[in-house]
Amino acid sequence: MGIAGMTYSDWIYILSVHILQCNIGQTELEMNFLTIGIPFEAAVPMANSIIGAASSASRPLIGLGVFATLLVLFKPLLTSLLHAVLRTFAPSKSTEEQRSKVRMDDFMAIKRFARSVQDQHPSLAAELRFIASRD
Secondary structure (H helix, E strand, O other): OOOOOOOHHHHHHHHHHHHHHHHOOOOOOOOOOHHHHOOHHHHHHHHHHHHHHHHHHHHHHHHHHHHHHHHHHOHHHHHHHHHHHHHHHOOOOOHHHHHHHHHHHHHHHHHHHHHHHOOOOHHHHHHHHHHHHOO
């Protein structure tokens, strides 16, 4: 007979047998309402799945927290290593190279200014070009 074919008295009998089986080896204080509704054997897999889902969801967050902590902890070391690598592949220019670049930028700015005032003040533009051509 299937589950649908069971009578009310069959259900009462099964429930009473289940309650008796749960009471064997337990005191009344140990017995609670969950043992009637949800047997322990059914609750354990459900609890395992809930705990497993929570731990698998929190695992990336824990890893991210550990990574952020290590970055903060080793920030001075990491920045000095980054500076060393940058100096290796792109060394800084010498003082003379820096001065010559500043001088060239100034000359280019004077020539730009001379081009912009050439139509209004041709003599000023000529003087500016002369100043820019000097070394």
